Amino acid sequence: MSITITAFEPQKHLDAAATLLAARHERDRQRDPRLPAAFVMAEACRPIIEHSLEQPGWYGVIAHEGAEPVGFMVMTPQLFAPTHFLASFFPPHSAASNYQQHAAKGGMEYDVYREMYANLADHFVPLGYFDHLVAASPSDAGLAEAFASLSFARHAVAAMRGVGPTEKTQAKVEMHQASAEDAEVVFKLAEELTLHHAKSPIYWPYLRETDESSHEMQKGLLTDPQANAHWVAYEDGKPIGMNTFMPPAFLSPLLVPPKTVYLFQGIVTSDARTGGVGTAILSRGAEWAREQGYEYMTLHFAAPNLQGARFWQSSGFVPVEFGLRRRVDDRIAWANK
Numbered sequence: 001m002s003i004t005i006t007a008f009e010p011q012k013h014l015d016a017a018a019t020l021l022a023a024r025h026e027r028d029r030q031r032d033p034r035l036p037a038a039f040v041m042a043e044a045c046r047p048i049i050e051h052s053l054e055q056p057g058w059y060g061v062i063a064h065e066g067a068e069p070v071g072f073m074v075m076t077p078q079l080f081a082p083t084h085f086l087a088s089f090f091p092p093h094s095a096a097s098n099y100q101q102h103a104a105k106g107g108m109e110y111d112v113y114r115e116m117y118a119n120l121a122d123h124f125v126p127l128g129y130f131d132h133l134v135a136a137s138p139s140d141a142g143l144a145e146a147f148a149s150l151s152f153a154r155h156a157v158a159a160m161r162g163v164g165p166t167e168k169t170q171a172k173v174e175m176h177q178a179s180a181e182d183a184e185v186v187f188k189l190a191e192e193l194t195l196h197h198a199k200s201p202i203y204w205p206y207l208r209e210t211d212e213s214s215h216e217m218q219k220g221l222l223t224d225p226q227a228n229a230h231w232v233a234y235e236d237g238k239p240i241g242m243n244t245f246m247p248p249a250f251l252s253p254l255l256v257p258p259k260t261v262y263l264f265q266g267i268v269t270s271d272a273r274t275g276g277v278g279t280a281i282l283s284r285g286a287e288w289a290r291e292q293g294y295e296y297m298t299l300h301f302a303a304p305n306l307q308g309a310r311f312w313q314s315s316g317f318v319p320v321e322f323g324l325r326r327r328v329d330d331r332i333a334w335a336n337k
């Protein structure tokens with residue numbers, strides 16, 4: 001098999017990319033029918049790829065076998081300010097291929113992705129982008145093998161469940177939906193969540209410079225209790241846990257069925273864990289989601305988060321996306337010259 005790789009030119013290659021992405025989505029949907037049906041059509045995929053190409057600094061490739069397009073992949077620089085509330089969760093100055101920014105012909109994933117990534121890395125590494133992120137379907141074995149062979153490992157997981165009741169034992173706790181006056185309670189619980197992520201084996205740094213942006217974000221959510229909800233559990237008047245719900249802004253449209261809400265933060269204070277509090281909060285959140293007419297809930301967790309990964313998956317969340325990450329040894333910038 002001879003694969004040729006050339007730079008992605010929107011006017012020339014968008015239609016082929018949209019067709020490849022729609023075909024990939026159809027295969028993904030056969031394995032997970034919860035995924036939205038609309039994107040098995042190339043016309044629906046086209047504007048989403050186009051949107052990626054509006055991001056400054058993007059670079060992409062298209063793969064051909066003979067005259068046939070067999071893959072495309074686009075990466076975009078991720079340049080969160082170090083004060084941004086998401087800065088703790090992403091490596092700074094990274095290059096990412098999001099869920100909708102790549103596809104390979106079915107059965108050719110291993111060879112096509114390896115060739116495409118080699119070309120993309122050759123573009124981004126000389127520009128100083130040593131952290132590379134790729135979002136992948138958890139059930140795409142060919143893609144997983146290709147990126148494992150390219151030194152990528154699992155960094156984050158997005159998962160989804162319906163809004164039905166949880167079946168696990170729950171504690172009897174008082175539950176309130178936070179309003180703007182409860183901002184300090186929400187800040188404190190969000191801080192405990194970020195501190196949890198800074199511990200072993202996750203080790204996502206807690207950048208205190210992000211506090212202001214994080215508070216602004218939480219305050220923004222609190223101003224619209226219809227679209228967003230912070231469910232807070234209390235024991236003897238003390239806040240002991242919280243689930244925050246908001247629209248699914250952090251996920252690819254290909255992963256979001258209609259009527260989906262996003263569970264942004266889930267935390268129980270360390271002294272109150274493993275007694276059914278987390279389940280009680282999730283249960284109240286699911287009830288609220290049903291009342292609002294939602295059918296699905298999505299969330300992210302850090303792949304190395306032992307408690308979070310176990311709890312969400314035992315509560316019915318099933319992975320829909322693996323965020324893969326590779327860090328290139330940055331000594332390559334000066335060695336071998």
Ligand SMILES: CC(C)(COP(=O)(O)OP(=O)(O)OC[C@H]1O[C@@H](n2cnc3c(N)ncnc32)[C@H](O)[C@@H]1OP(=O)(O)O)[C@@H](O)C(=O)NCCC(=O)NCCS
Nearest residue numbers: 266267268273274275276277278279301307308310311314
């Ligand atoms: C994840 C988290 C919110 C769960 O909250 P929690 O209050 O511990 O949740 P629960 O007590 O309802 O359930 C936790 C476990 O305790 C078990 N449990 C509940 N009541 C129990 C009891 N009375 N006796 C023994 N075990 C019990 C549950 O079965 C569950 O087991 P599982 O996770 O293996 O399914 C909490 O661990 C946490 O805040 N962790 C740190 C932050 C974090 O990781 N958040 C998620 C970020 S994505």
